[in-house]
Amino acid sequence: MMSSDLLHYASYDIAQEAKRLLEPYLMPRTLKAGTLLWREGDTDGMLVSIVSGKVKIFRILPDGKEITLYIFGDGVVFGFMPFLDGAPYPANAQAVVDTDVLAMPRSSLLQVIKKNPDVALILIQHLSKRLREAFDQIERRSSRGTLTKVASALLSLLPEGHGQRAGLIITLPLPSRDFASLLGITPESFSRSITKLAEEGTIERMPGTNRFHVQDIKRLEDVANLIVL
Amino acid sequence: MMSSDLLHYASYDIAQEAKRLLEPYLMPRTLKAGTLLWREGDTDGMLVSIVSGKVKIFRILPDGKEITLYIFGDGVVFGFMPFLDGAPYPANAQAVVDTDVLAMPRSSLLQVIKKNPDVALILIQHLSKRLREAFDQIERRSSRGTLTKVASALLSLLPEGHGQRAGLIITLPLPSRDFASLLGITPESFSRSITKLAEEGTIERMPGTNRFHVQDIKRLEDVANLIVL
DNA sequence: CATGACGATTGACCTAGGTCAATGCATAAT
DNA sequence: ATTATGCATTGACCTAGGTCAATCGTCATG
Numbered sequence: 481m482m483s484s485d486l487l488h489y490a491s492y493d494i495a496q497e498a499k500r501l502l503e504p505y506l507m508p509r510t511l512k513a514g515t516l517l518w519r520e521g522d523t524d525g526m527l528v529s530i531v532s533g534k535v536k537i538f539r540i541l542p543d544g545k546e547i548t549l550y551i552f553g554d555g556v557v558f559g560f561m562p563f564l565d566g567a568p569y570p571a572n573a574q575a576v577v578d579t580d581v582l583a584m585p586r587s588s589l590l591q592v593i594k595k596n597p598d599v600a601l602i603l604i605q606h607l608s609k610r611l612r613e614a615f616d617q618i619e620r621r622s623s624r625g626t627l628t629k630v631a632s633a634l635l636s637l638l639p640e641g642h643g644q645r646a647g648l649i650i651t652l653p654l655p656s657r658d659f660a661s662l663l664g665i666t667p668e669s670f671s672r673s674i675t676k677l678a679e680e681g682t683i684e685r686m687p688g689t690n691r692f693h694v695q696d697i698k699r700l701e702d703v704a705n706l707i708v709l
Numbered sequence: 710m711m712s713s714d715l716l717h718y719a720s721y722d723i724a725q726e727a728k729r730l731l732e733p734y735l736m737p738r739t740l741k742a743g744t745l746l747w748r749e750g751d752t753d754g755m756l757v758s759i760v761s762g763k764v765k766i767f768r769i770l771p772d773g774k775e776i777t778l779y780i781f782g783d784g785v786v787f788g789f790m791p792f793l794d795g796a797p798y799p800a801n802a803q804a805v806v807d808t809d810v811l812a813m814p815r816s817s818l819l820q821v822i823k824k825n826p827d828v829a830l831i832l833i834q835h836l837s838k839r840l841r842e843a844f845d846q847i848e849r850r851s852s853r854g855t856l857t858k859v860a861s862a863l864l865s866l867l868p869e870g871h872g873q874r875a876g877l878i879i880t881l882p883l884p885s886r887d888f889a890s891l892l893g894i895t896p897e898s899f900s901r902s903i904t905k906l907a908e909e910g911t912i913e914r915m916p917g918t919n920r921f922h923v924q925d926i927k928r929l930e931d932v933a934n935l936i937v938l
Numbered sequence: 939c940a941t942g943a944c945g946a947t948t949g950a951c952c953t954a955g956g957t958c959a960a961t962g963c964a965t966a967a968t
Numbered sequence: 969a970t971t972a973t974g975c976a977t978t979g980a981c982c983t984a985g986g987t988c989a990a991t992c993g994t995c996a997t998g
Contacts, residue, residue, distance in 0.1 A: 543852075545851075571844060611790070615800060618843065664851055672947085855955070
């Protein structure tokens with residue numbers, strides 16, 4: 481089963497704890513939209529904690545297409561992989577909007593780990609989480625049916641307890657083009673799926689915004705779960 | 710760029726070191742082909758080191774299709790994720806052939822980690838490796854062109870220094886059906902790609918075996934690299 | 939207001955590859 | 969030897985969805 485953390489915000493204590501430990505070494509820095517933090521293959525980089533903004537982790541295929549692995553949002557800590565196993569960054573990182581971060585150079589991180597082994601445990605948990613998310617990505621990209629992908633993606637964006645909340649409004653945290661890429665589909669396909677959902681009354685577009693009003697959440701869940709018949 | 714470790718054998722010191730540390734706690738066990746080591750969602754399991762055999766890590770989609778995430782071979786250590794972050798196993802594990810393993814129950818692993826923090830570092834390296842491989846999977850499944858996938862998969866199975874070795878023989882380590890699933894394609898598509906490669910003289914079938922003779926390695930590399938023109 | 943620019947949307951088209959079904963080819967079982 | 973079983977292969981078919989191109993909105997700029 482997919483846990484469907486499509487967008488990544490730091491949820492809980494792990495990130496907090498990590499930040500507390502690392503704080504003394506973190507340096508504030510502002511990244512203009514479009515800035516590359518590092519490229520796939522780079523061996524030198526930094527550990528980053530996002531204060532506000534969004535960073536996209538992606539790969540470029542030989543034919544030039546890019547595939548988005550993650551979109552990281554406020555509070556997420558990342559960029560530590562090369563420190564852990566010595567191998568280069570496995571993907572590119574780019575700020576998709578103006579982004580404020582706290583950053584720490586390679587050397588400092590190694591110091592901290594030596595001094596405080598607990599940091600290692602925290603990193604392990606981060607890695608585990610990433611790995612689980614990667615599995616979800618694989619599943620997402622392998623399962624067929626764009627409609628399904630879109631529906632489940634929308635569901636994952638619903639605010640907290642969607643028991644029968646009044647405000648069943650979904651806000652895309654990204655331009656739909658980028659969102660589509662995160663789902664491994666084209667913007668056109670994304671749009672078509674939205675149109676289909678709108679036509680059958682499951683959701684309603686809110687023109688001029690990246691928002692949708694959910695009319696029939698039960699139906700949306702059905703579509704997401706591939707209930708064929 | 711993909712590192713293309715399609716099949717996973719323990720390559721280097723990490724696994725050795727891990728095994729040395731864990732040895733006292735490991736119990737030999739034999740798994741008949743088809744045995745499930747654990748299911749996705751299980752919270753209780755074990756850490757496993759393969760002595761001989763193969764284990765498939767896979768997920769089942771809601772529609773019943775299964776997607777193969779890894780095939781682990783001799784020497785690989787795996788199954789530790791739930792211990793690290795407390796969450797359940799993210800996928801199923803099944804022996805695909807009769808397999809001899811050394812296994813360690815959950816409780817023991819926790820003890821060892823407490824006693825010897827270095828183990829944590831080793832686990833980190835394992836996790837990093839897995840994560841990188843997962844990215845490769847994502848890339849593999851996202852890139853289009855079955856021919857490309859098959860060609861690069863075959864290349865990754867070539868024995869060591871394929872400078873201009875005499876024996877350019879590729880042996881599929883799995884029935885082609887399973888191999889196809891690892892590539893995220895159907896057995897039929899796999900077969901078709903092989904046929905195409907054979908027709909153009911790039912490889913030659915060796916009937917009755919899971920083997921192929923590579924005639925034109927340069928060409929094979931070109932195909933793998935998507936060199937369109 | 940007019941113009942441009944950028945993204946979302948829609949339509950028309952086309953193809954890669956999944957599905958289903960038939961056939962072949964081996965080894966295993968009787 | 970003969971049948972049975974299981975997988976690989978091939979063929980025919982069909983569709984999801986990628987690609988390309990045209991249109992439409994919306995917002996920013998002069």
